[in-house]
Amino acid sequence: MTLAQLNERGLLLVGCGRMGGALLRGWLDRGLDPAAVRVMDPAAPGWLAERGIATQGALPEEPAVIVLAVKPQMMGAALPQVTDAARGGALVLSVAAGVTIAAYERAFPAAPVVRAMPNTPAAIGQAITAIVGNARADEADMALAETLMGAVGQVVRLTDEAQMDAVTALSGSGPAYVFHLIEALVAAGEAEGLPAPLALALARATVAGAGALAMQDGPDPAALREAVTSPGGTTAAGLAHLMDAGSGLVPLIGRTVAAAAARGRELGA
Numbered sequence: 627m628t629l630a631q632l633n634e635r636g637l638l639l640v641g642c643g644r645m646g647g648a649l650l651r652g653w654l655d656r657g658l659d660p661a662a663v664r665v666m667d668p669a670a671p672g673w674l675a676e677r678g679i680a681t682q683g684a685l686p687e688e689p690a691v692i693v694l695a696v697k698p699q700m701m702g703a704a705l706p707q708v709t710d711a712a713r714g715g716a717l718v719l720s721v722a723a724g725v726t727i728a729a730y731e732r733a734f735p736a737a738p739v740v741r742a743m744p745n746t747p748a749a750i751g752q753a754i755t756a757i758v759g760n761a762r763a764d765e766a767d768m769a770l771a772e773t774l775m776g777a778v779g780q781v782v783r784l785t786d787e788a789q790m791d792a793v794t795a796l797s798g799s800g801p802a803y804v805f806h807l808i809e810a811l812v813a814a815g816e817a818e819g820l821p822a823p824l825a826l827a828l829a830r831a832t833v834a835g836a837g838a839l840a841m842q843d844g845p846d847p848a849a850l851r852e853a854v855t856s857p858g859g860t861t862a863a864g865l866a867h868l869m870d871a872g873s874g875l876v877p878l879i880g881r882t883v884a885a886a887a888a889r890g891r892e893l894g895a
């Protein structure tokens with residue numbers, strides 16, 4: 627099913643905050659008719675009315691898709707509001723961290739369910755999203771989920787829902803780690819005497835440029851790192867700290883991702 631075909635049966639979006647809003651903008655840009663969208667959100671953003679998107683009134687009776695984009699902690703309150711809308715065979719597509727397929731199956735016993743984990747580069751069409759479906763989600767359902775999430779970036783399929791908490795901890799939360807790396811570079815640049823705006827310009831462009839280089843086919847990240855590192859040079863002196871086995875980035879990121887994954891498992895318990 628294409629986004630244009632969704633226009634016939636409609637899409638119900640539950641939660642239109644940062645992630646739900648980014649997804650909706652992506653779908654509208656790809657041809658979803660605003661008249662086919664119903665948003666349910668007690669704090670619906672103002673731009674929805676400007677685009678002619680309904681936030682009040684009856685829910686669509688048989689939408690093709692119900693997208694769940696509320697906080698995991700709000701999911702218990704949100705699901706009963708939309709159980710009737712799922713009776714017509716809608717695909718239930720959730721982007722919430724932690725909440726398991728089993729929880730959605732309890733609320734929608736007959737529905738195909740797909741869990742998706744995007745990330746905030748969705749706002750500029752550069753997300754990476756992992757998806758995994760339940761037993762009722764057939765290839766057409768998976769393809770529809772892929773089309774929807776593909777509107778905001780790349781999509782990969784998981785073979786096992788158990789991978790989802792690790793994905794969430796790596797790529798779902800990952801942009802925050804990278805933004806913090808930029809903050810850390812700025813602080814370090816300032817400590818070395820650079821004015822803050824210059825340090826910020828250098829740090830942002832360095833992370834963006836290195837990211838773009840890492841996305842090219844060719845050398846792997848280790849080889850790209852080695853290409854920067856002259857023997858006895860400046861980078862080697864810096865990496866001696868960053869790559870320290872006890873206090874360097876590998877154990878630090880290891881603890882970071884492990885804590886995020888553990889929180890995902892808690893949210894789903």
Ligand SMILES: NC(=O)C1=CN([C@@H]2O[C@H](COP(=O)(O)OP(=O)(O)OC[C@H]3O[C@@H](n4cnc5c(N)ncnc54)[C@H](O)[C@@H]3O)[C@@H](O)[C@H]2O)C=CC1
Nearest residue numbers: 641642643644645666667669695696697698704722723744
């Ligand atoms: N922000 C991110 O980087 C990512 C977020 N997610 C997931 O996306 C989901 C939404 O997160 P954000 O967009 O960041 O949160 P947000 O707080 O920006 O948006 C949540 C929206 O849900 C609305 N809401 C609250 N209760 C509701 C209810 N009962 N019915 C309908 N709407 C309700 C709120 O008014 C708000 O607009 C979460 O489950 C999160 O785990 C997934 C990947 C990345």
Ligand SMILES: O=C(O)[C@@H]1CCC=N1
Nearest residue numbers: 722723794798799800
């Ligand atoms: O912090 C969170 O729980 C959500 C899920 C991944 C990114 N943000």
